[in-house]
Each structure stands twice: as structure tokens, then as C-alpha cells.
Amino acid sequence: MVIFTLVTLYVLGVAAARAQSSPLPSWNEGAAKSAIVEFIARVTRDGGPDFVPAAARIATFDNDGTLWCEQPLYFQAVFALDRVKTSRRSIPNGKKQQPFKAFLSGDNAELAAQGEKGALGLLAVSHGGMTTNAFATFVAEWLSEAKHPRFNRPYNTLIYQPMVELLDYLRTNGFKTFIVSGGGVEFMRVWAEKAYGIPPEQVVGSSGATQFTMGADGKPVLMKLTKVEFIDDGPGKPSGINRFIGRRPIFAFGNSDGDLQMLQWTAAGSGPRFAGIVHHTDGEREYAYDRRSKIGKLDKALDEARLRGWTVVDMKQDWKTIFPERSEEAKP
């Protein structure tokens, strides 16, 4: 027993030391990685001046463009468009009405011109008028069938490997990791736990109203209505954090101006704070865009990051790999 115990301790010790010595293997050495590693070391050093108790180690991450790819179109929008295609019968006035007419006829210029109103119309048809269970099934089916036009991979495999490692590394260090996304909370929960290790109750997002309804069989269901209830974007993100989490994060990561207020809210707390931005600089392996992009526009937040000394991740320089190895995809 003594020998067994000693061997076990030795093995565990070596493993722990190894894990400590090379965190974040998909990150190149550089300012971004150093800033992350040093921050985490600082707040977890028991007895140190910047020690933060585990309960207060709240880390929040935007999703689109921060944890997974968002180009050439937000993946949830692709899902909504695909839903409209496969459920034409439920479209009011069928093909004649915009934005469906433009979408079904392939008129992308007209579709883009429909703007937010068009998006909400699509959302209503694709996300409302069904039970929460039916919706989750639609999302799961779509993920198993749809492929990204450029990478030819299922959308939920286009997550950023370096960020998955960062989430793991934070949790290993006692952090509780949350998604705080403009995306729909019920859309994300279907796949977020497997992709990121983030359970449903730690996903904060935009949401539509639901209605409790007793079914004919005496079993209750929750119907998804077409009414938008909460938009978790821009200034809505600190409100969402306050409402769902109830504590101010000490660590936050985003990639666009829609994350600016979450980063400001995080950075303005007392004690040590980390605010990070993923800057999409890699047109070859992923996409390169910032100030002029319609999707994931990064302009004011980039200026503020430089002004305040926030950590800006240069995707091209800082990341060894972008997406998980293809073999990962095959896993159920």
C-alpha cells in the first residue's frame, strides 16, 4: 500500500507539474498568452495580494467570433434560413412575402437590404410556434446535416481550439465559465456543453418568450412564442450578466463592439481584472475583418482595448491552430 500510494502520488505529481508547465498548447508564446497565464497565476496565488476566492472567479465569453466562427454569416442565421427552406408551409403568405421571397429566390442583395426587420421575420418563423423540445431537436438535426460552405465541416466543429483550451485552463484554476452571447440561449445550449464543457445553466443569451401550456395528454409543454424577450447584446450584456449570474466577472473575452460594454463592466470592478479581445487577422486559416465588417464589427472596442491596455489576441500570430483536429469531429 505504501509503495502503491507513493507511486500514485509521484505519477499524479508529475502529471500536475506537466499540466502546470504547458498550459494552452495551441497558443504561441507571446504577449497574449503571457497576459492570460500571469493573470490566472496572480488571482489564484493563495495569500498573494491579488488572490480571488474561487466563488468570485467568474469568467464570461462571447460566443460568435470569440468561441466559434461567425463568418460568412452568423451560424444561427444560417440555421434560421435553412429552417425556413424546410418548413415553407409555415411561412405567412408563403413565398410572396419578404424576406422569404428574397431568400427563396436566392436574391441575396434584397435579403441583405431587409436588415433587422427581415432577420426578425426569419426568426419568428424559424424559432417560434413550437415546443422547446421540438426546437432543440431541429437544432440537433441541423448540426448533424449542415456544413459550412468554406470549411465543409459541421458548424459545431468550427470552434476555436485555443479558446477551448483557455476555458479548460480557467476551470482547472477554479473559475466558473459562462457564455454571454447575443445568440439565442436555446440554440446554444443544444451543443455548448459538448463543444466547450459549459453546462446549460451557464449559458446566457438572447431569448424569446415561452408559454407554459397543458397538453391534451395532461403533460405540460413550453411553447416558444415569436415575441423576443431579451436581447443580450451591447449594453444588454452587463444587464444579462447581472440578471443571470448576479456577480461581476473578473475575466471576460469578446471580439466585437457588441462586447464592449461587457468588457467595460468587467474591467471597472475593483481588484484584478482581465479583458480580452479576439482580433480576426487570419484570412488564410479563418477570416480577416474588423472595423468595416457587417458581422462582428470591431471598431470602438479595438480603440478602447488599446487605450486601456486590454489584451488583444492576434489570431494569426497568437494561435498555432484555429479549429480542433478533424478527428475530433467524428466523435459523437
Place this chain on the structure above:
Amino acid sequence: MVIFTLVTLYVLGVAAARAQSSPLPSWNEGAAKSAIVEFIARVTRDGGPDFVPAAARIATFDNDGTLWCEQPLYFQAVFALDRVKTSRRSIPNGKKQQPFKAFLSGDNAELAAQGEKGALGLLAVSHGGMTTNAFATFVAEWLSEAKHPRFNRPYNTLIYQPMVELLDYLRTNGFKTFIVSGGGVEFMRVWAEKAYGIPPEQVVGSSGATQFTMGADGKPVLMKLTKVEFIDDGPGKPSGINRFIGRRPIFAFGNSDGDLQMLQWTAAGSGPRFAGIVHHTDGEREYAYDRRSKIGKLDKALDEARLRGWTVVDMKQDWKTIFPERSEEAKP
């Protein structure tokens, strides 16, 4: 080292066995306690037919009347009334307007007659128009000063000792415990962690809208508006659970008709389910009320509980003690 290890294991083993052998010390032996203990044993028995993985062990509790006392008036309403007294200057039209006129003149009949509209008016003045930080400070100050008219104790000490033990027992068995209350989420978070061991991110409740605002000093604040954003009561509870937690509980406890839909939603899931109701039957040690009470009315849910075989806790019979010992109060 061997001896040390063996002694440690022995001590730990004895402690574990002791904890196992007498859970829920403030519960009398009986049907309610047995139902709880047997359910928890069933879903945690690894390899057993009803085993539920830890991640799915979600337990939700109503607060008012289930975890703490709610008579003679919801404690949050007492807080709101006290706030109005101490901040008269912020009342629109001062003392002349209802429900403030009735309240300030001590006209309880008129105050009751104001009903929901009156309550919302009180809520707006007492809960809105300040930062989230200022509100939390008001709640903490009130708790340190105000005392319950009958028990002469601070309101946050009037929690039910048997339920506190149940929460602990569930967590010891791998459950994640949530509050799902009609009460205000920001009101509860101030004291819920100390009272129940439930952290802010596991408190679901009604909420008002907040607005992200950049202060003159360049530091952002969240302003509490007077607009009610979400009512987490009745059919709103399953919606709240869906939205905040994203999984269906396997264990839920309530005490009134406002909890009926949460209990139905919980009970209707597949696999083993526990639905419990605290029945206030003890006018001597606490209060006795059910079908005719204005506060915490228990009528339909009591019928449904009997029909479906849910566990109904008879406070007088099932609980050895109601509130924690007075010595507990003195703790900071």
C-alpha cells in the same frame, strides 16, 4: 505515513457513515422524510435502475413560504414599505398619492384595497431609480435593522432549518440547488448565499429592467428602472427554469398555487421525479394557512398533490424545529 493514512481514512469513514446514518436531523421520522431520503438514495445509486448522473440532478425551491416565512406579509413587501417610509422625498406627489397616502397614514384597509396596482407603485419607488449596488446596500441595511413583528428576529433568520438541512443533503448527494421564486432576484441574492448556501448565479426570480450607463467618472453603473421585466410566478416558473437553468429539475419544492406549474413541469419529466409541498399547519410555532390565505394560497396545488401522490410536508408533524437556533442569528 501508513498509520497516518489509515487513521485519516478511518476518521473520514466514520464521519461519512455518521453523516449517512442521520441526515435531516430536524425532520421527524415519517412519510415525508422517508420519501425524500428514499428518492435521493434511488437516483444516486450508481448502477441502479433509477440512477441520474450528477449533471442532471437539478433541484429547484420556491422561496417565500418554502424556504423562509412569508407571513403576515411577504418580507420583500415589508422591505418595500419600509423603503417608502425612509425615502419619502422620492415619492411622486408626496404623501397625497395612493398607495403611499394609505400606507403613511396607517390605513391598512385602503392599502389592501389598492391591490396589485398599489404593489407595483410601491415596487417602482422602492426598487427602481437607483444603481444595482445602491439597491443591494439598502437590502443589507434593512436586514440588519428590521425585525419581524411576531418573532422579533431579523427577517433573514426566519428560514426553515429543516429545509436548510435538505438543501445541504441534496448538495452532499451531487445535486445543484436553485431558488426559483416569485420574489425579486436582486433582493434575494443579497442574503441567499449565507442563508441557504445558494450562490447568486443559482437564484432565479422576478426582475426589473436594468440599464447600462456610463457614469461621469468613466465608471459604468447598472441603473434599476421601474419597468418589470419578468414575473417568475405560476406559469412563469417553468419559463424561468427553461430560461435560466435550461434543464428540467428532477426535484422541486413549493408551498402555494404559485408553485403548481413548477411542480407539474418537474413531475412530468421522464425518469424518477420528486415534487414536494410545505403545508403550513403549525399556527403555534409558525402559521397555519392554506386554501383561504391571501398570501401563499395553497388550494389547487394541494388537490393536485393528493391526486398525484406528491409529498406534502405537514409542518406541525414533520418538523422538529422550524427556525434555526437563536445563536445562529448572531453570526455575521
